[in-house]
Each structure stands twice: as structure tokens, then as C-alpha cells.
Amino acid sequence: MGRYVLRRLLQLVPVLIGTTFLIYLLVWTIPGDPFAGKCGDRACPDSYITAMREKYNLDDSLLVQYGKYLASLVQGDFGETFSGIEVSELIANAYPVTLKLALVALVIEAVIGLVAGVLTGLRSGSFLDNLVLVSTLFLIAIPVFVTGFVLQITLGLRWGIIDPTVSAAANLSELIVPGFVLGSLSMAYVTRLTRTSIAENRRSDYVRTAVAKGLAPRRVVGVHLMRNSAIPVVTFLGVNLGELMGGAIVTEGIFNIRGIGGLVFGAILTKEVATVTGVVTLLVIVYLLMNLLVDVLYAVLDPRIRYD
Amino acid sequence: MTDPKSLGVSGTADAAVAEVTARSGTGHPRSLASDAWHDLRRRPLFGISVGLIAVLLVLAAFPQLFTSADPTAGDLARSRRPPSAQAWFGYDLFGRDVYARTIYGTRVSIIVGVLATTLTVLVGGTMGILAGYYGGWIDGLLSRITDVFFALPFLLGAIVVLATFRESIGGGAIGITALVVLTMAGLSWPVAMRIMRSAAIAARQQDYVRAARGLGASPLRIIRRHMLPNCLAPVLVYATIALGAFIGAEATLSFLGIGLRDPVVSWGVMISEARQYLRVSPFLLLFPAGFLAVTVLAFVMLGDAVREAFDPRSR
Numbered sequence: 015m016g017r018y019v020l021r022r023l024l025q026l027v028p029v030l031i032g033t034t035f036l037i038y039l040l041v042w043t044i045p046g047d048p049f050a051g052k053c054g055d056r057a058c059p060d061s062y063i064t065a066m067r068e069k070y071n072l073d074d075s076l077l078v079q080y081g082k083y084l085a086s087l088v089q090g091d092f093g094e095t096f097s098g099i100e101v102s103e104l105i106a107n108a109y110p111v112t113l114k115l116a117l118v119a120l121v122i123e124a125v126i127g128l129v130a131g132v133l134t135g136l137r138s139g140s141f142l143d144n145l146v147l148v149s150t151l152f153l154i155a156i157p158v159f160v161t162g163f164v165l166q167i168t169l170g171l172r173w174g175i176i177d178p179t180v181s182a183a184a185n186l187s188e189l190i191v192p193g194f195v196l197g198s199l200s201m202a203y204v205t206r207l208t209r210t211s212i213a214e215n216r217r218s219d220y221v222r223t224a225v226a227k228g229l230a231p232r233r234v235v236g237v238h239l240m241r242n243s244a245i246p247v248v249t250f251l252g253v254n255l256g257e258l259m260g261g262a263i264v265t266e267g268i269f270n271i272r273g274i275g276g277l278v279f280g281a282i283l284t285k286e287v288a289t290v291t292g293v294v295t296l297l298v299i300v301y302l303l304m305n306l307l308v309d310v311l312y313a314v315l316d317p318r319i320r321y322d
Numbered sequence: 323m324t325d326p327k328s329l330g331v332s333g334t335a336d337a338a339v340a341e342v343t344a345r346s347g348t349g350h351p352r353s354l355a356s357d358a359w360h361d362l363r364r365r366p367l368f369g370i371s372v373g374l375i376a377v378l379l380v381l382a383a384f385p386q387l388f389t390s391a392d393p394t395a396g397d398l399a400r401s402r403r404p405p406s407a408q409a410w411f412g413y414d415l416f417g418r419d420v421y422a423r424t425i426y427g428t429r430v431s432i433i434v435g436v437l438a439t440t441l442t443v444l445v446g447g448t449m450g451i452l453a454g455y456y457g458g459w460i461d462g463l464l465s466r467i468t469d470v471f472f473a474l475p476f477l478l479g480a481i482v483v484l485a486t487f488r489e490s491i492g493g494g495a496i497g498i499t500a501l502v503v504l505t506m507a508g509l510s511w512p513v514a515m516r517i518m519r520s521a522a523i524a525a526r527q528q529d530y531v532r533a534a535r536g537l538g539a540s541p542l543r544i545i546r547r548h549m550l551p552n553c554l555a556p557v558l559v560y561a562t563i564a565l566g567a568f569i570g571a572e573a574t575l576s577f578l579g580i581g582l583r584d585p586v587v588s589w590g591v592m593i594s595e596a597r598q599y600l601r602v603s604p605f606l607l608l609f610p611a612g613f614l615a616v617t618v619l620a621f622v623m624l625g626d627a628v629r630e631a632f633d634p635r636s637r
Contacts, residue, residue, distance in 0.1 A: 025466075032470035037482060044486045151626075155619035157570050159577050159593075160611045163600055171601065260475025264574060278478055279578075282485045290482065298473045 019310065026302050030295070031084070037294045038080050041287045048072075048096050048285040070096065083291070093288035095281075101292045104277060109296065111184045112273035115265070116258040118186065118193030123201035124251055131208020131247075136235065138213045146209075150202035158261075162195040162268040179270035189271075196265040200254050207250055211243040218242075245315050252308035256301030358631040368627040374620035382429040391422035393587050402603045411609040414595060423587050424609050430588035431617065434503055435569040441507035443561050446514025451553060453515070454522025455545055465519070472512035477574070479509045484580040495586045502581050506568055517560055521553035528552075559629045566621030573614050589614045 049058050049066060066072075071079050086093060092101035134143040153161075169191060170178030180188045215221065216239065224234045263275025274293050281289035362368045381388065391409075396416035405412040411420035453464040483505045491497035525531060526549070534544050569589075575581030576590025583591060589610040596606035 028466055029469040029473055032466070033473050036470065036474070037479075040482045040486050151619060151622060152615070154622050155566070155570075155615045157573050157577075157593075157611070157614065157618075159574065160607070160615070163597075163607065167601065167604075257475065261477050263477055263481070264578065267578070275478075279481065282482060294475070294478055294482075297475050297478065301473055301475070 015310070015313065019306070022306050022309070026306075029302065030298060033298045034084070034087075034291055034295050035080055037291050038083065038287060039076065041282065041285065041290045042076060042079075044282065044285055066096065083288070087292075087295070092292040095286050095289055096284075101288045104289060105274070105292055105296065108272060108274045108277045108293075111271060112259055112262050112266070112275070114184060114186070115189050115193055115196060115262055115271060115273060116255055118189045119197030119200070119258050120251065120255055122190075122193050123197035123204050123254075127201045127204025128208055128247065130205045132212055132235070132240070134205070135209040135212025135243075136216065138209070143209075146205060150205050153198050153202035158195060158199060159264050159268060161198050162192075162265055165191055165195060166268060182272060184271060192265050192269045192271060195268070196258055196262055200250075200258070203250060204247060208243065208247050211246050212239060215239055215243050241315060245312060248311055248315065249308050252304045252311070253301075255304050256297065259300060260297050358628070361631040362627060365627050365631070367623045368631075371620045371623035371627065374616065375624065378428055378432060378617055378620065381425055382432045385425045385429060389419070389422040389425050391419040393418060393422040393426040394585065395419075402599060402606070404603070405605055412603070412605050414592070414606055415599060420592070420606065420609055423592055424589070424613055427588045427592060427610065428613070428617075430499065430582065430586055431569050431572060431590070431614070434499060434506075434572045434582075434588070435565045435621075437503045438506040438510070438568040438572075439561050439565045441503065442510045442514050442564065443557055445507065446511035446516075447518045447554075447557055449511070450515040450518025450557075451522045451545055451549060454519040454553075455526055455541065455549060457523075457526075461519075464515070468512045468515045471509065472516075474509060476509050476571070477578075480505050480571075480575055481578065481580055483508065484575065488580070493585075498582055498586055502572060502575060506571055506575075510564065510568075513564075514557055514560060518553055518557050521556050522549055525549050525552045555632050559625060559632060562628055563622055563625030566618040566625070569614065569621070570618050 049063055053059070053062065071082050074082070083093065090102075092105065094100050095104070130146050134140075134146045137143055166178050169175045176191050177188060180192060220242075221234060221239055224238045225231075229238075259274070262271075262273055263279065265271070266273045266275040274297075278290055278293050281293075396418045397413075398417050400409075400413045400417040401415055403409070403413045403417075409419050409421060411424060414420050414423070449464050449468065453461040484501065487501055491501050531544060531548055534548050539547075572581055572588065573590035573593055576583070576588065576594045577597065579594060581590055581594075582588050583594075592610040593607055593614070596603070596610070600607055
């Protein structure tokens with residue numbers, strides 16, 4: 015197991031380098047001058063531009079620039095924006111908010127999705143089963159921003175149950191509705207995945223054996239059935255955390271949450287290469303590590319799977 | 323449906339394995355395709371979704387049959403007038419007929435979805451089948467390239483790409499649409515590649531491929547005549563669902579203000595324009611969003627029905 019994890023970690027390195035380079039290259043080709051408008055109404059003096067270009071290595075070729083960026087990134091230095099703010103500081107402010115939102119979404123989708131999936135999987139073909147199937151179809155079909163706006167207007171403005179926008183502190187209670195919106199699509203997938211998985215394993219030999227040896231139904235479902243049916247769901251949930259963080263930008267925009275979505279959006283417009291690359295790199299790391307964690311969890315959940 | 327990448331995980335890969343073992347259980351043997359077709363015809367979901375898609379295709383092909391109003395003709399005197407007998411869906415901010423725009427928007431939304439899906443399947447499928455067939459260092463190289471693109475978050479990646487090339491494509495409708503299509507396909511092909519690769523790896527071990535190789539068939543011929551027909555099913559199932567996802571993704575990108583824009587008429591553009599006036603004129607959002615949801619629903623239902631038909635375990 016240890017060697018397997020180590021090999022996987024080593025494989026992450028080229029992927030990370032490739033992804034960061036891709037982003038770096040793209041942001042760099044965005045047309046526009048990063049120093050336009052930095053000096054108020056008049057044009058920036060040449061001395062300032064020369065000094066700034068020198069400071070941010072802008073006169074080097076793209077590859078050299080990227081190399082220098084990577085070298086400082088390895089030492090934990092995300093660089094600074096053109097106005098001199100540390101990117102790590104920006105990320106430290108925005109990242110926890112998005113992470114909190116994504117985790118709230120993940121918990122909501124896991125709880126509702128698993129419960130609905132188990133209930134419908136055990137009674138496939140019933141009225142409840144069909145109702146849940148149809149409602150998941152609708153959740154999949156309606157875009158996230160429509161769900162967001164509808165909930166914001168009805169719950170926030172018409173009925174006044176929640177605040178229509180989230181405050182800067184982003185308390186947990188404020189994030190419940192945005193988290194629901196963010197996780198609504200994945201909730202539908204979790205439900206359907208659990209349902210299929212349970213319905214398939216319900217007919218398997220080990221469940222029949224468990225019933226035949228007289229175990230209580232609660233124990234058959236809770237221990238024998240759930241553990242084996244959890245594997246595809248765990249895969250999905252693990253990979254989903256990274257996707258939720260990357261996809262949070264829409265929800266953050268609707269509910270005015272100050273997360274990484276808005277940070278990246280603004281940084282792209284002002285051509286802040288360091289900010290964009292830093293945030294995306296962190297997202298990619300989260301995504302890759304969750305993938306690895308999921309693969310390790312396989313072996314824990316299913317003793318038949320072994321990595322040499 | 324914001325993220326087409328989140329699809330492939332849920333069961334499509336399983337269909338690849340199941341496909342090999344699938345055989346008709348009743349009497350005379352049937353091929354997998356005709357077996358699936360038999361199964362499909364009996365499903366109500368399949369009928370409903372095919373009917374819906376047929377209507378949408380007619381809307382996309384002949385919008386002038388359904389409305390005589392010009393979708394781009396604006397009259398500020400009737401700005402944001404609510405639905406009436408004259409204009410069923412009301413007028414938007416510039417006094418353009420929302421009904422006409424919704425009808426004409428069908429074409430762009432469907433074209434974007436179909437083109438992005440085709441590109442995704444072509445690029446991902448080709449790379450996947452090559453990686454799966456050859457294995458070794460080719461597989462390693464192609465898989466690492468795939469990993470790089472797979473790790474990019476869809477929305478953030480799309481924002482960066484679209485912002486980068488936004489200026490250089492000019493204001494023409496074709497350029498704007500092509501950029502959005504290329505961006506979505508460029509960020510989504512890894513899913514198709516992985517599905518095709520796992521199907522190809524399974525097929526490579528089969529006797530018919532070994533036999534073809536033993537008879538001296540060239541790699542190109544083996545891939546084209548033997549591997550491709552046997553690996554296509556799971557990718558096509560993915561493609562059906564992805565088509566709906568792409569239509570939704572286009573709307574999301576347009577909603578963020580970086581996807582399609584005027585002069586293109588699409589549901590996403592309409593939704594993005596309706597955003598600021600949501601509290602006073604909700605009908606501006608309601609109608610295009612409703613059409614969007616129904617379209618995505620139709621393709622997702624079709625994909626569901628096809629997947630279940632190709633997966634013998636679900637019977």
C-alpha cells in the first residue's frame with residue numbers, strides 16, 4: 015500500500031506541472047497591458063514600467079518566467095499581485111470560504127442523496143422510487159443558476175426566511191441554502207448511484223446468506239449491503255469535492271459569497287497571472303489528492319481490492 | 323447541469339464491461355444492438371424523450387414556421403412588457419419578442435450541444451482507442467496528457483480560455499459560437515478518452531482481436547473493423563447525456579457573461595440578459611430557462627434509457 019501511494023504521488027508531479035503551465039500560458043496570452051490604468055488618469059512613466067517589468071520578470075521569455083514562478087512555488091511562495099499584495103494572503107482569505115461552501119454542499123448532498131438512494135433502492139418500482147427518480151431528473155435538467163435565483167427570490171426576498179446574500183463572515187447557517195444549490199446536481203447523481211448500487215447488491219449471494227443466518231434486517235442493510243454499495247458513491251463524492259470547489263463560482267456570484275470564484279474572475283480581467291495560476295493550482299491539488307484518497311479508500315471498503 | 327465532466331463517473335464505464343457479456347436471454351440469439359433496440363422500444367421514457375427531441379429539432383430547423391416576428395427587431399416603447407395575446411412570452415429589455423427569440427434560440431443551443439459533443443467524442447475517442455490498443459509508452463503519454471486536462475476545473479478553465487480569446491475572434495456570430503464549442507470540447511474530451519480507453523483495453527484481450535492480429539491484419543484495420551464497433555456503445559451513451567450537459571453548460575457560461583453574446587440568439591444569452599431584471603420581470607428568465615430545462619431533460623432521459631438498455635444487469 016505504501017509503495018502504491020508513493021508511486022501515485024510521484025505521478026501527480028508531471029500532471030501538476032502540465033496543468034500549471036497550461037494555465038500560465040493561457041493567462042499570459044490574454045490581450046491587454048497589466049499596467050494600464052495603474053497610475054490614474056495619466057500614462058505610467060517609463061521608469062515605473064521598466065522597474066515593474068524587471069520585478070515581475072516580464073522581459074524574460076515565457077518559459078523562463080514559468081520556470082522562475084515554479085521555483086518560487088515549490089518553496090511555498092505564490093508570488094504577489096501587480097499592486098504588491100501577497101497572493102497567498104488573497105488565497106488565505108478566499109479559500110476557506112469556498113472550502114466551507116463546498117463541504118456544506120457535500121454533506122447535504124451525501125446525507126439527502128444516500129437516504130433517498132437507500133430508501134428507493136430497497137423498494138424499487140414503488141411510488142416513492144418513481145417520485146425520487148423523476149425529481150432527480152428535474153434536478154439534473156435545471157441549471158444551477160436557475161435553482162439559485164428561484165431559492166434566493168422565494169426564500170430570501172418573498173418569504174424573508176434567509177438573507178438573500180451571505181455576509182462577509184460567511185457563517186455556517188448562512189451557507190446552508192447556497193450549499194444546497196451548489197450540491198443539488200450532485201445530489202441527484204448520488205441518489206441514482208446509491209439506488210442502482212443497492213438494487214444490484216440486494217440480489218447478491220452474501221445478502222441472501224446474511225438473511226438466511228437470521229440477521230436483523232437493519233444489520234443486513236446497514237452493515238452488509240451498505241458497505242459494498244458505498245464504493246461507487248464514495249468515488250463520486252471524493253471526486254466531487256474538487257468539482258464543487260471549481261464550480262462554486264456561479265453560486266458564489268448569486269449569493270455574493272467572497273470565495274475563490276470571484277477572486278479568479280477579477281484576476282483574469284486584470285491579467286494577474288500569479289493569482290489565477292495560484293488558485294487553480296491549489297484546486298488541482300485538492301482534486302488530485304481526493305482522487306488518490308478515493309483509490310486508497312477502495313481497499314479499505316472492499317477487502318477484495320488489493321494494491322501491490 | 324453545469325459540469326459535463328461530472329458525468330462519466332456514474333456507471334457509463336460499467337456498461338463497457340457489461341456490453342461484452344451481454345446476450346439475449348430469450349430463445350434465438352440477437353446481437354447486442356438489436357437486443358437493446360427491442361428493450362428501448364418498450365420504455366415510455368424513451369418514447370417521451372425521442373418525441374421531445376423531434377419537436378426541438380423541428381424548432382431548430384424551421385423556426386420561421388412557428389413565429390413570424392423578427393427575433394432581433396427591438397422597439398424600446400414596449401420594453402419589458404409582460405406576456406400578452408400579442409406576444410405570448412412578453413418583450414425583453416430592448417422590446418424584442420421573447421417568444422420569437424426563444425424559438426430562434428433553439429437552433430444555436432442545439433448546434434452548440436451537437437458540435438461540442440461530436441468534437442469531444444472524436445478527440446477523446448481517437449485518443450482513448452489508440453491508448454487502449456497500443457498500451458505501453460503511448461498509453462502512458464496519452465493518459466498523462468489526459469490527466470492534465472482532466473484536472474482542470476471545467477468552469478474556471480472555460481473562463482480563462484474564453485477570456486483569453488474573446489478579443490481575437492471579433493464580433494461575428496460564427497466566431498463567438500465556434501470559440502464556445504471549442505472551449506467546452508477542449509475541457510471535456512478527457513472523459514470520453516477514459517471511457518473509450520477502458521473499453522478498448524477490455525476489447526484488446528478478446529479472442530477476435532487476437533485472431534485478427536494472428537491473421538496479420540494491420541493495426542489500423544484491427545482498430546477500425548474490430549475494436550471500434552465493440553467499444554463504441556459506452557462512449558455513445560456518454561455522448562447522449564453529455565449533449566444535454568453541454569447545452570446547460572453553454573447557458574451557464576453565457577450567464578457568467580463570457581459565453582455566447584449578442585448578436586447570437588441563444589437561451590443562455592437570453593438568461594444572461596434577464597439576470598438584472600429578475601425581480602421585476604421574472605418572465606424574461608422563466609421562458610428560456612424552461613425551454614433549456616426541457617431540452618436537457620429530453621437528452622438526459624434518452625441517455626438514461628439507452629444506458630439501461632445496453633446494461634443487461636438492470637433488466
